Structure formats: structure tokens, C-alpha cells
Amino acid sequence: MPDFTWRAAQLDGQLVEGRFEALTPDAVLRHLRERGLTPIKVEDAALAGASGAGALGVARRNRRALRGPVNRADVLALTSELSIMLRAGLALDNALRVLIEMSAKPSVRQMLESVLEDVKGGAPFSRALTTRRALFGDFYINMARSGEASGQMSQVLERLVAHMERLRALRESVVSAALYPAILLVVALLSLVIMLGFVVPQFEKLFKDMGDALPLPTRIIMALGQGFQSYGLALGIGAVLGGWLLWRWLRTPGGKVWWQNRVLRLPILGSLLYKYELTLFARSLGTLLGNGVPLLTGLHIATETVGNMNLRAALAKMAPMVKEGARMVRAMDATQVFEPLAINLVRVGEETGRIGPMMIELAEVLDRDVETGIKRALTLLEPVMILVLGVLIAGIIVSILLGILSVNDLAR
Numbered sequence: 001m002p003d004f005t006w007r008a009a010q011l012d013g014q015l016v017e018g019r020f021e022a023l024t025p026d027a028v029l030r031h032l033r034e035r036g037l038t039p040i041k042v043e044d045a046a047l048a049g050a051s052g053a054g055a056l057g058v059a060r061r062n063r064r065a066l067r068g069p070v071n072r073a074d075v076l077a078l079t080s081e082l083s084i085m086l087r088a089g090l091a092l093d094n095a096l097r098v099l100i101e102m103s104a105k106p107s108v109r110q111m112l113e114s115v116l117e118d119v120k121g122g123a124p125f126s127r128a129l130t131t132r133r134a135l136f137g138d139f140y141i142n143m144a145r146s147g148e149a150s151g152q153m154s155q156v157l158e159r160l161v162a163h164m165e166r167l168r169a170l171r172e173s174v175v176s177a178a179l180y181p182a183i184l185l186v187v188a189l190l191s192l193v194i195m196l197g198f199v200v201p202q203f204e205k206l207f208k209d210m211g212d213a214l215p216l217p218t219r220i221i222m223a224l225g226q227g228f229q230s231y232g233l234a235l236g237i238g239a240v241l242g243g244w245l246l247w248r249w250l251r252t253p254g255g256k257v258w259w260q261n262r263v264l265r266l267p268i269l270g271s272l273l274y275k276y277e278l279t280l281f282a283r284s285l286g287t288l289l290g291n292g293v294p295l296l297t298g299l300h301i302a303t304e305t306v307g308n309m310n311l312r313a314a315l316a317k318m319a320p321m322v323k324e325g326a327r328m329v330r331a332m333d334a335t336q337v338f339e340p341l342a343i344n345l346v347r348v349g350e351e352t353g354r355i356g357p358m359m360i361e362l363a364e365v366l367d368r369d370v371e372t373g374i375k376r377a378l379t380l381l382e383p384v385m386i387l388v389l390g391v392l393i394a395g396i397i398v399s400i401l402l403g404i405l406s407v408n409d410l411a412r
Contacts, residue, residue: 004028004044008037009090009098015040038088040081040102070107070135076164078108083157092153093119111135124148138301139284146291156291163287170279170367177374181381188389195396197232200225207403218403221396253309260308268380272373273308278337279366280305281315286359295355296323311337328355341365 006028007017016037022028025042032039078099085095096116103109111132118128126145129136140160147156200221207214207222214222228235249255264270285302289295299319306312314335321331329347332338342362349358 002044004042006032006039006043007041008032008039009085009088009094010037015098015101033088038085038090038098040098068107070105070111072164072168074105074108075136075140076161076168078103078112079157079164080161083154083161086154086157092125125153138304139288142288142293142297142301143291146288146293150292159287159291163283166283166367167280170276170370173371173374174276177378180378181385184382184385184389188385188392191389191393193228193232195393196225196228200396200400201229203400203403215399215402215406217395217399218406221399222403257309260310264308264310268373268377272370272377274311275366275370275373277306277308277311278342279363279370280307282342282359282366283363286356286361286363289356289359295328 002023003019003021004025005017005019007015009015020028020031022031025044028042029039032042081099081102082095085098086092090098093116096112096119100109100112100116103112115125115128115132118131119125124145126141126148129141129144133141143156143160144153147153150156204222204226207218250259264274281302284305285298288298288301293301296319299315299322303312303315303319306315314337317335318328318331321334322328326334328350329343332343332346345358345362345365346355349355
């Protein structure tokens with residue numbers, strides 16, 4: 001019978017470890033729960049021993065991840081673990097103690113210790129998070145507040161984890177989609193640098209005395225090669241400096257608004273980013289409403305999750321209209337942001353009293369549109385970039401060949 005090692009938390013928050021023989025990991029979990037323990041980790045003892053030899057290498061690879069401030073991944077991990085412990089019956093303060101003992105990242109441990117101190121001092125969990133608003137955000141804090149009000153903190157945290165994981169998956173899909181075109185662009189630029197900086201100058205001696213007898217394409221390529229060889233370093237430094245200054249300017253409010261305006265007007269990318277931002281809004285609002293957050297509060301918080309300033313300004317008009325008594329559908333229509341499908345979904349939600357589920361459904365529809373659009377854009381973009389790179393390199397090669405042929409003609 002296999003032997004398993006396990007780690008669990010007692011009701012007082014203390015961590016305990018041990019070994020247990022069972023047919024499956026599920027049997028170990030049942031055994032621990034029957035003893036009143038909250039399982040944290042169950043692992044095959046044989047596999048654990050086999051992996052011990054590589055523990056030092058794994059630790060070295062993960063050492064860098066343990067540095068730095070608390071990030072989104074840390075918040076997602078501790079929220080998931082906290083949800084499991086509360087669902088298993090641990091008190092909030094004991095669950096926080098277990099998280100502190102389990103945490104290997106100093107910044108996470110320090111943050112949890114300060115939250116625990118506030119909770120022990122009598123502050124609700126949501127109020128303890130309020131002093132760390134920059135890290136958790138209004139959405140997270142209001143979800144926690146709704147869990148306290150309903151007495152269903154573990155269920156609310158589960159929904160919060162699902163929401164955060166879905167948004168992370170959406171962000172990762174966008175980043176992954178942009179990775180391959182970025183690699184192609186870098187390869188294209190490096191290829192041009194190599195051709196103009198190292199290959200073309202090799203033919204300079206051959207064409208040196210021909211002057212105007214060279215074909216026009218060859219003269220253009222040779223001039224570009226000479227210019228690149230003479231001023232390439234200065235051009236490189238200028239490009240880096242210009243890119244840095246542009247990046248700094250785009251981080252200013254004016255630069256950010258200018259860039260976001262231009263991006264939304266792009267033929268394919270603009271539409272995808274537009275739907276991506278609306279997905280964030282719809283999913284956030286639906287999740288908040290589904291957990292008992294009032295509509296006005298949910299509209300304010302969901303609007304803040306939108307990164308595009310122009311789109312956020314349009315969505316911000318909804319809350320004042322709803323506050324004055326307008327229906328949700330009318331407020332959405334007044335923004336001129338949503339498509340008829342979105343408005344019809346919310347109209348059905350208003351009539352049935354299910355606006356929250358309809359917003360989640362809208363987020364799912366927009367999410368699928370974004371994923372499909374990304375695939376189609378890549379299908380179009382990849383061959384176009386490859387074709388452009390091939391044409392540029394082929395143009396350089398053909399220009400050199402034309403020059404060589406003209407040399408042979410003169411030699412005859």
C-alpha cells in the first residue's frame with residue numbers, strides 16, 4: 001500500500017505533519033478531515049524522496065521569485081489558500097497564522113502579519129485590507145465586505161479566486177498572442193542590421209569605381225550600407241534614447257490618453273482591445289452584483305477596472321444616471337459604448353432581476369470574441385510579417401546581384 005506524507009492545519013492554526021498508508025490521496029484527505037484537520041498538502045512519499053535530490057536546484061530557480069514586493073500571483077495564491085481553510089472550518093485569525101507560517105516570501109509574510117494584527121485588534125477583514133488598497137484594490141475589498149455581511153466569506157473568496165484566475169488567463173492569452181509577432185519583429189530588425197552593417201559593406205570595393213554605372217537599386221543599397229556603417233552607432237543610441245523618452249511621455253496622463261486614443265482606432269487591434277476592456281468591466285460588475293454589492297457601488301468599482309481612460313470616462317456616466325433613477329439599459333445606451341447584444345442581455349437581466357448573471361454572460365461572450373479575434377489576427381499577421389521580412393532581404397540581395405551583373409557586363 002502506498003505511503004503518503006501530509007501537512008495539515010489544526011483548528012487553532014498550528015501546522016502538523018505526518019505519514020499515512022492509503023490506496024489513494026483522497027483516502028488520506030478523508031482521514032485528515034475525520035481527525036478535524038485541514039489538509040494543506042498530500043504527496044506520495046516515494047515521489048517526495050525522489051524529488052529531494054533536485055530540491056537544491058529548484059530552490060535556486062525559485063529564489064528570485066521570493067524577492068520583491070507582493071504581486072498579483074501572491075494575492076491569488078493566498079486568496080485560494082484562505083478560501084480552502086475557511087471552508088474547512090478554521091477561524092479567520094487561525095487561517096491567517098497558517099498562511100504566515102506557510103509563506104516563504106518575506107514581503108507576503110510581513111503583509112499577512114500586519115493584516116493579522118488588525119484582525120486581532122477587532123477590525124473586520126475588509127477594513128484590514130483597506131489600508132492596503134493599492135495592493136488589493138476596491139474590487140477585492142468590496143467582495144470581502146460582502147462576504148462578511150452575508151456570512152459566506154469562504155464562498156465569496158472562491159468566486160473571487162475564479163474571477164482573478166479568469167482575468168489572469170485572459171491577460172496571459174493576450175500577452176502570449178503578442179509574443180510571436182514581437183519575436184518576428186526583432187528577427188526582422190536584426191536581419192536588416194546584419195545585412196546593411198556587415199554584408200553590404202563587403203561589396204563596396206567591388207563597386208567602388210563604377211559610380212553611376214551601377215543600377216539605381218544597387219546605389220541605394222550601397223548608400224544605406226555606408227550610412228549605416230558610418231552612423232549606425234549614433235542611430236542606435238538615438239533610437240534607444242528616443243524610445244526611452246517616448247516611453248516616459250506615454251506614462252504621463254497626456255501621453256497615456258493620446259496613445260489610448262490612437263490604439264483604439266487601429267483596424268484589428270483596436271477592436272480587440274476595446275472588447276478586452278469591456279470584458280473586464282462586465283466580469284467585475286457581474287461578480288460584484290452576484291455577491292450582494294449594490295449596483296451603484298458595483299458600477300463605480302467596475303469602471304475603475306477599465307484601463308483605457310476614454311472608455312472609463314464613458315462608462316463613468318452610467319452611475320450618475322442610475323442614481324437619478326434611470327434604468328441600467330438606458331444608462332448603457334447613453335454611453336454609446338455597448339453593442340446591441342450587450343444592451344439586450346442587460347434588458348433581459350433587468351426584467352428578470354438577474355443583471356449580475358447577465359453581465360457574466362456578456363463577459364463570456366466578449367471573452368470568446370477576444371480569443372477568436374486574436375487567433376484570426378495572428379493568422380493574418382504572421383504571414384504578412386514573414387512576407388515583409390522576405391521582401392526586404394530579397395530586395396537587398398537582388399540589388400547586390402544586379403550590381404555584380406553590371407560589373408560583368410562592363411568587364412566584357
